[in-house]
Amino acid sequence: MKAPVAWLFIGAFLAVCATFLVAPTAMLAIQAVTGEDGFTLAYIETLGQYRYRVAFEHSLYLSLASATAGVVAGGLVAFAVLKPGAPAWLRSLVTSFSAVAANFAGVPLAFAFISTLGTLGLLTMLLKRIGLDLYDMGFSLFSITGLTLTYSYFQIPLMVIIITPAIAALRPSWREAAEILGATPGQYWRHVGLPVLAPSLIAAWILLFGNAFSAYATAYALTSGNIGLVTTEISAVLSGNVAADPQIGAALSVGMIVVMVTVLAISTAMTRRASRWTARS
Amino acid sequence: MATVEVNRVSKSFAGRQVLADLSLTMGEGELVCLLGPSGCGKTTLLRIIAGFIPPESGRVLVAGKDVTALSPSARRMGMVFQAYSLFPNMTALDNVRFGPRVAGRPKSEQIARAGQLLDLVGLSEHADKYPHQLSGGQQQRVALARALAVQPQVLLLDEPLSALDAKVRVQLREEIRRIQRETGVTTVLVTHDQEEALSISDRVAVMNEGRLLQVASPSTIYREPSCGFVARFIGSGAVLRGVAEGHSVRVANLALPASAAAAHVHGAAVEMFIRPENVRLQPMNGQLPPGAVGVEVRERTFLGSLTRIRLTLPGTDDQFSLWADLASEQAEAFIPGSRVVAQWDEAAPRVMPDADAGLRNG
Ligand SMILES: Nc1ncnc2c1ncn2[C@@H]1O[C@H](COP(=O)(O)OP(=O)(O)OP(=O)(O)O)[C@@H](O)[C@H]1O
Ligand SMILES: [Mg+2]
Numbered sequence: 313m314k315a316p317v318a319w320l321f322i323g324a325f326l327a328v329c330a331t332f333l334v335a336p337t338a339m340l341a342i343q344a345v346t347g348e349d350g351f352t353l354a355y356i357e358t359l360g361q362y363r364y365r366v367a368f369e370h371s372l373y374l375s376l377a378s379a380t381a382g383v384v385a386g387g388l389v390a391f392a393v394l395k396p397g398a399p400a401w402l403r404s405l406v407t408s409f410s411a412v413a414a415n416f417a418g419v420p421l422a423f424a425f426i427s428t429l430g431t432l433g434l435l436t437m438l439l440k441r442i443g444l445d446l447y448d449m450g451f452s453l454f455s456i457t458g459l460t461l462t463y464s465y466f467q468i469p470l471m472v473i474i475i476t477p478a479i480a481a482l483r484p485s486w487r488e489a490a491e492i493l494g495a496t497p498g499q500y501w502r503h504v505g506l507p508v509l510a511p512s513l514i515a516a517w518i519l520l521f522g523n524a525f526s527a528y529a530t531a532y533a534l535t536s537g538n539i540g541l542v543t544t545e546i547s548a549v550l551s552g553n554v555a556a557d558p559q560i561g562a563a564l565s566v567g568m569i570v571v572m573v574t575v576l577a578i579s580t581a582m583t584r585r586a587s588r589w590t591a592r593s
Numbered sequence: 594m595a596t597v598e599v600n601r602v603s604k605s606f607a608g609r610q611v612l613a614d615l616s617l618t619m620g621e622g623e624l625v626c627l628l629g630p631s632g633c634g635k636t637t638l639l640r641i642i643a644g645f646i647p648p649e650s651g652r653v654l655v656a657g658k659d660v661t662a663l664s665p666s667a668r669r670m671g672m673v674f675q676a677y678s679l680f681p682n683m684t685a686l687d688n689v690r691f692g693p694r695v696a697g698r699p700k701s702e703q704i705a706r707a708g709q710l711l712d713l714v715g716l717s718e719h720a721d722k723y724p725h726q727l728s729g730g731q732q733q734r735v736a737l738a739r740a741l742a743v744q745p746q747v748l749l750l751d752e753p754l755s756a757l758d759a760k761v762r763v764q765l766r767e768e769i770r771r772i773q774r775e776t777g778v779t780t781v782l783v784t785h786d787q788e789e790a791l792s793i794s795d796r797v798a799v800m801n802e803g804r805l806l807q808v809a810s811p812s813t814i815y816r817e818p819s820c821g822f823v824a825r826f827i828g829s830g831a832v833l834r835g836v837a838e839g840h841s842v843r844v845a846n847l848a849l850p851a852s853a854a855a856a857h858v859h860g861a862a863v864e865m866f867i868r869p870e871n872v873r874l875q876p877m878n879g880q881l882p883p884g885a886v887g888v889e890v891r892e893r894t895f896l897g898s899l900t901r902i903r904l905t906l907p908g909t910d911d912q913f914s915l916w917a918d919l920a921s922e923q924a925e926a927f928i929p930g931s932r933v934v935a936q937w938d939e940a941a942p943r944v945m946p947d948a949d950a951g952l953r954n955g
Contacts, residue, residue, distance in 0.1 A: 485678035489736075492643060492665045492672045493692040493743055503691070507682040589682045589723045 337569060343562035355563040364560075367540040368567065370456055371525055374541065378463035379520035383513060385464070386471020387479075393472075394479050407476065410469035417466050422533035425462045429453045454535050462534060463527065467520050474519065478512035510586035518579045522572060542568050595656035595746040596621055597642065597779055602651030604637055604803075611637050613803040614651070619796075622777040624770070625808075626790035629800030630826070635783040638800075639749050642781065644668050655746055671740030671778070672749045676756040678736055679724040685711060685735045686720040692743035710738035713772060730761040737769065741776060748773070748780040754789065762786075766793050787827050791815060799823045820945050821864040829901075830868040831915035834947055837863045842944060845909045850884045851942040862947040869901055871941040872917035874927055875934050885936045888915070890927045900924035904935060 344355050358364060392398065393406045416424075428435045429446075430453050436446055452458055482505060490500040506513075528543040537544050542564055549561035597619040604612040611634045619625050627635045640646045642653055644665035652661045660668050679688050690707035698706075711717050714734040724732055733753050740748060753769070754762045770793040773780050784790050790797045791811040798808040799822075807819040818824035821832045835844035837857035842849050842865040851865050881887055888904040891914070900921045906913040917935065919927070927933055 483677060485674045486680055488645060488665070489672065489674065489678045489680070489739070490691070490695075491645075492668070492670055493695065493739070494666045495691070495695040496666070499695045503695070504680045504682065508680075589684075590725070 340562045340565045340569075343559055344566045347559070355557065355559040356566075358560055359563055359567050363540060364542075364545060364564065364567075367542045367545045367564075368571075370539060371542040371568075372571070373456060374459055374463060374531075375521045375524040377460045378467045378524045379517050381460065381464045382467030382471040382520045383475075383517045386468040386516075387475055387513070389468065390472045390476045390479050394476065396484070406472060410472040413469035414466050414473055417527065418529035419533040421462065421465060421530050425453060425458075425465070425534065429458070429461070454538065456539060459531055459534060459539065462530060463524050467524065470523065471516055471520060474516050475509075475512060478509055482508060507586070511583050511590070514579050514583050514586060518575065521575060525568070525572065595779055596654075597747055597781070598652075598654040598657075599638070599642065600652045600654060602638070602641055602648040602653070604634075604641065604646065604649050611803050612641070612648070615803065615805055616651075617798060617805060617808065619779055619781070622779055623795045624773050624780040624782065624793065626794040626797050627781060627783045627800060628787060628790040628797055628826070629785065631785060633800045634803045635785075635800060636751055639751050639781060639783050642747070643670055643672055643749050668747075669743065669745055670747045670749055671743060671745035673733065673736045673740050673751070673753045675752045676729065676733070677724075679732055679739070681724050684721050684723055685716060685727065685738075688724070688735055689738045689742050691739060696743070706742055707738070710742050711735070713741075713775070714738045714768070728761075729757050730765055733757065733765060734768070737772065741772070741778070745778060748778045750780065750782040752783055752785070755784070755786070762789070769793065791827070797827075799826060801826075817943065818866060818945070820948055821866065822948075824864070824866040824943065824945070828868065829916060830866055831913075833865045833867075833913055833915065835863060835865060837861045837944065840939065842942070844913055845906055847886060847906055849886060849942070850937070850939045851944050852939045853942060853944040857944060857946065864945045864947045865942050866945065867915060867937060867942040869916040869918040871937045872904075872915060873936045874902065874904075874917050874919060875936070876926065877932050877934050881934060882936070884939065885934045887932055888935045890929050890931050890933055892929060893924055893927070895921065897921070902927055904933075907932075 345351055345353065347354060359368070389406065393403050425433075427433055430436065431447060433453075439446055453462070486504055486508075487500055490504055495503070526543065528541075528547065531539070531541050532544050532547070535544075537548060546561050546564045546568075549556045549558065549564070597617075599615060599617040602612055602615050603610065615634075615638065617625070617638075627638060629635055637646060641648050644653075644660070644663060644667075648661065652659050654660065655668070655670075679685075680691065683691070686704070686707050689710050690703035693703040693706055694700075708717070708720070711720050714737055716731060716734055716738070719727060719731060719735075724735070727735065736753070737750075750769070754765055757765065766789055769782070782790075782794070791814070794811055796808055797811055797814045799806045799814065801822055807814060807823045809817075809819075814823065814827055818827060821834075824830060824832050833842070833844045833849070835842040835849070837854040838848065838859060840850065840852050840855050842851045842854045842863055844865070849865060851867075854863065854865070857863050877887065887907055889907060891903040891905055891911075894901045894903075896918075898921060899918045902917045902919060902924060904915050904917060905911050906915075915935070
């Protein structure tokens with residue numbers, strides 16, 4: 313592609329970004345600090361209220377936990393499927409299943425989990441019959457743990473999809489070279505496999521974190537807003553379910569953006585450290 | 594430093610035999626090249642020696658000890674792969690000290706050893722570079738240093754030069770030879786470049802279809818190929834199928850002088866092999882001198898100081914070619930399409946039994 317043509321596409325992309333991301337963000341930021349009498353920090357301060365603090369804590373916990381679970385479990389699944397000797401059909405099966413499951417969210421997902429792990433769910437009843445009462449043991453699908461479990465259902469396959477190419481790109485000759493130099497499989501992974509994958513793992517974790525942090529429908533359908541998340545609180549403000557000013561919704565959104573930007577900044581720094589050895593740095 | 598003995602090794606993949614009852618013994622500090630066409634099983638043999646693939650039957654012995662059941666990490670061998678096998682996340686120095694490091698050697702020792710080896714391969718100045726900052730040739734030098742850092746008993750190289758351009762390839766193969774001599778490590782080098790094999794080996798092992806056809810010094814392989822395949826594969830030359838008749842080989846109704854034919858039963862199917870440097874040409878004027886053959890000039894290939902001329906036997910429909918190497922200024926006289934006289938020393942051609950004759954005749 314000639315340079316001017318390339319710039320046309322990049323320009324269009326930047327224009328779209330500006331229109332739908334930068335401009336609304338700026339408007340939100342302005343809205344969050346504008347009261348009836350002009351500039352005010354009152355709305356930002358409401359974020360310190362118990363209700364909103366808990367919402368942020370829940371959102372952060374849910375995103376951290378489900379992203380970490382997704383990265384670890386999804387990474388292991390992808391690794392197992394790509395192991396030399398694993399049958400080829402298994403790989404295509406897991407990939408197709410992951411593509412579907414990663415997009416399975418919202419009301420249908422909540423329904424599926426309620427009918428399996430709800431108080432009267434299939435699995436719950438089955439386990440009860442063999443003497444394992446989940447709900448007696450403190451589990452509840454409608455708690456933050458239950459939410460984390462439900463989110464993992466789409467986080468793990470999403471991880472499988474995004475990490476598979478990176479794992480497949482690990483050269484067999486690296487492993488063989490390590491092996492003949494006397495390294496154990498553990499040493500190979502510690503010194504070669506994981507460091508080489510690190511940038512991809514960090515990027516995947518961020519994607520999963522953002523995915524969970526901004527999710528709304530699944531949580532709402534499952535808990536009907538009983539467990540406050542930042543997203544469900546914003547929705548409550550906007551739909552007028554609570555007596556609150558729209559500016560609080562703006563302040564909550566700004567809070568979310570700050571969290572995402574912070575997480576991105578940390579991960580960028582980590583990625584830079586982890587990819588010192590690549591051609592880009 | 595150790596002897597290596599491959600003892601009656603066989604291997605099949607999916608029912609197809611890739612190595613057939615193959616044996617090879619290597620002396621201490623010897624450099625043997627495995628040479629053969631693509632798919633003949635060279636890599637498979639090397640990987641069986643390394644321990645990445647278990648043989649179906651047969652054993653591998655190093656310094657007299659059976660290592661067939663040992664994992665690659667327990668065999669104390671060094672291996673250099675075709676390309677891109679350096680750990681991309683480590684500098685040259687860290688790559689080289691990887692072996693001592695996973696063996697738990699003290700860090701100062703690791704670094705000292707890696708430093709020495711980088712010095713040996715001439716890359717001390719590039720110790721802190723990452724693989725992507727090194728050229729292909731430099732990467733292979735680092736790979737060689739890394740393999741040597743564990744003080745291997747055996748060094749295995751699988752086409753280590755095939756991804757490099759011609760000039761670097763020649764430089765590096767000489768360097769591999771020098772380093773191999775200095776360290777005295779018993780070495781197997783896989784290649785399908787016969788010039789490479791002839792130039793650096795103590796012995797060349799020519800393989801085809803999972804079998805060793807000949808294992809001998811480069812000069813023996815070149816001068817006395819054991820069969821038509823080796824003759825065709827090594828260097829250049831004509832292999833003509835015919836029938837032994839006293840001191841000549843009859844090829845398409847022409848009696849070609851070859852004293853070695855006398856060693857074969859009269860009428861036996863043989864292959865006659867003659868190298869281009871043994872064939873002399875002169876213009877056709879009148880009578881053919883005794884022992885000479887009238888041939889037709891087909892093509893001339895300019896090779897610098899030499900020109901290689903392809904000749905065909907008359908009345909054979911282009912089926913039988915032989916070649917003559919002439920000084921380039923002499924070759925100008927031999928124009929494609931002309932009839933000329935070819936001659937050679939009766940003792941020059943090699944005559945071998947035609948192994949495939951039975952198959953061809955049904
Ligand atoms: N893992 C495998 N599974 C099935 N067949 C294999 C496997 N490895 C090798 N082969 C087959 O065995 C034969 C020998 O392969 P090998 O790699 O040893 O050849 P090679 O002499 O090294 O060839 P090249 O010069 O092309 O590298 C080939 O026909 C190849 O297709
Ligand atoms: Mg090979």
